[in-house]
Amino acid sequence: MSPDIFKEGFRMEIIQYLGGALLIMGSLSLLIASIGLIRMPDVYNRVQTGTKASTLGAILSFLGIGLLSIENWSESNWIGRVIILIIFIIITNPVSSHILMRAAYVMKIPFTKDTKVDKLKEDIDNKVLEEPKDE
Amino acid sequence: MKIKNLSVSFVIIMAAWLLLNWSFKAEIIVVGLVLSLLLSLLFCSKCQLFSEIKLTPKAFFYTLIYIFVFLIELIKANIDVTKRILSPTLPINPGVVKVETTLNSKMARLILANSITLTPGTFTIEIHENALYIHWIDVKYSDVNQATEILVRKFETYLKEIYD
Numbered sequence: 001m002s003p004d005i006f007k008e009g010f011r012m013e014i015i016q017y018l019g020g021a022l023l024i025m026g027s028l029s030l031l032i033a034s035i036g037l038i039r040m041p042d043v044y045n046r047v048q049t050g051t052k053a054s055t056l057g058a059i060l061s062f063l064g065i066g067l068l069s070i071e072n073w074s075e076s077n078w079i080g081r082v083i084i085l086i087i088f089i090i091i092t093n094p095v096s097s098h099i100l101m102r103a104a105y106v107m108k109i110p111f112t113k114d115t116k117v118d119k120l121k122e123d124i125d126n127k128v129l130e131e132p133k134d135e
Numbered sequence: 136m137k138i139k140n141l142s143v144s145f146v147i148i149m150a151a152w153l154l155l156n157w158s159f160k161a162e163i164i165v166v167g168l169v170l171s172l173l174l175s176l177l178f179c180s181k182c183q184l185f186s187e188i189k190l191t192p193k194a195f196f197y198t199l200i201y202i203f204v205f206l207i208e209l210i211k212a213n214i215d216v217t218k219r220i221l222s223p224t225l226p227i228n229p230g231v232v233k234v235e236t237t238l239n240s241k242m243a244r245l246i247l248a249n250s251i252t253l254t255p256g257t258f259t260i261e262i263h264e265n266a267l268y269i270h271w272i273d274v275k276y277s278d279v280n281q282a283t284e285i286l287v288r289k290f291e292t293y294l295k296e297i298y299d
Contacts, residue, residue, distance in 0.1 A: 029213060036220040044270050045229055048258050049216055055253060056213045080154035094252035094259075101260055101270065111229070118231045123266075 012070075019067030026060030029053050041112040043104045051097040058093075059086050137180065143188060144179035145171050184242065188298060197296040204293065208254040215255040219272065230274040234283040235265050236291060243298035250290050257286055 036049030066082035111118065148171035156163050179185075188194070219226055238244050248259040248267065256272035269286060276282050 029217075032217050032220055036216065039220055039225060040227070041225075042229075044258070045227060045272060048256065048270065048272055049220060051258070052209075052212045052216050052253060053220075056209060078157075080157040084151060084154050090253070091249070094249040098248070098252060098259055101258060105260055121231070123233065123263075123268075 015067055015070055019064045019070075021064070022060050022067065023064030026057045026062075026064060029057030029060060033057060043109050044101060044111065047097050047101050047104070051093060055089060055093045058089050062086055062089075139188070139190065140179050140182060140185050141175050143185040143190075144175040144182075148174050188242070189296075194297045197293050201290075201293040201297065204289065205250055205253075208250070208289075212253060212255040216272075219256075226273075228273045229270065230277065231260065231268055231270050232274060232277055232282045232286075233279050234267050234269055234287050235279060236267060236283075236287055237265070238291060238294060238298065240298040243294045247287070247290055247294060251286060254286075 030053065033050055033053030036053060037046050040046045040049055062082045062085050066079040069078040149167055152167040152171060153159070153164075156167070236244065236247060238247060244262065248262060251257050251259050251267070251269060258270040258272075259267055260270055261268040267287075269282070271282075271286075276285065
């Protein structure tokens with residue numbers, strides 16, 4: 001990347017606006033996730049909304065911060081760190097939420113009344129697999 | 136398979152180093168090369184983590200497609216969840232369904248389970264042999280085959296090309 005491309009002020013401005021827009025979208029995503037945490041009926045649905053919306057919210061916010069931090073393209077080193085952060089979030093967020101969900105299941109926290117099927121319980125009853133245990 | 140393990144971990148550490156520094160001066164690249172060689176020798180000379188990846192151009196191509204498909208699914212997941220949260224009637228229809236995968240490699244299964252967790256309304260609870268138990272926020276099919284078709288197939292075709 002040659003620094004000359006971004007010397008014109010209006011291109012800088014476009015990047016700033018783009019960063020701001022991404023930041024706002026990320027915050028909205030996180031807001032929706034927190035509304036979901038209140039509205040959902042049981043712990044399983046809460047974990048669902050919490051994971052998905054907060055993953056995208058964090059990704060968008062980080063991208064926005066990365067773009068806003070660009071002042072001189074050749075010297076800015078935030079964007080690479082932001083990419084690493086995003087990769088780590090994509091890898092670790094589902095794993096930690098899966099552990100939460102599984103722990104809830106092991107502790108036999110009840111499902112909401114609307115729940116249609118529970119194949120895991122059926123298979124435990126039919127001795128297809130052992131009951132998941134606290135490890 | 137030791138060489139493959141070492142080279143994959145070397146490339147990953149080197150990429151992380153370059154992204155962290157975001158500069159391509161000679162001294163930084165040399166330090167990075169030495170460090171990533173040392174680290175991959177120290178930590179990955181015995182690990183089995185990367186031994187199942189195929190290192191062919193085709194696999195690389197499918198990795199790129201997979202990342203693209205995954206990002207689209209992530210955005211779709213969020214639009215879907217947003218609609219459900221903001222609609223006044225709270226249209227959910229949750230349940231736990233069972234799906235089956237034909238992937239054998241552990242790494243591929245990990246990626247499959249993580250991808251399912253981040254896509255529309257589905258969440259992996261438990262893996263047992265070939266079966267994945269998935270909490271689905273809007274159960275359309277409780278039958279194993281139909282659920283597998285709709286939830287797993289879109290990722291599995293790509294992952295099969297990348298892993299053995």
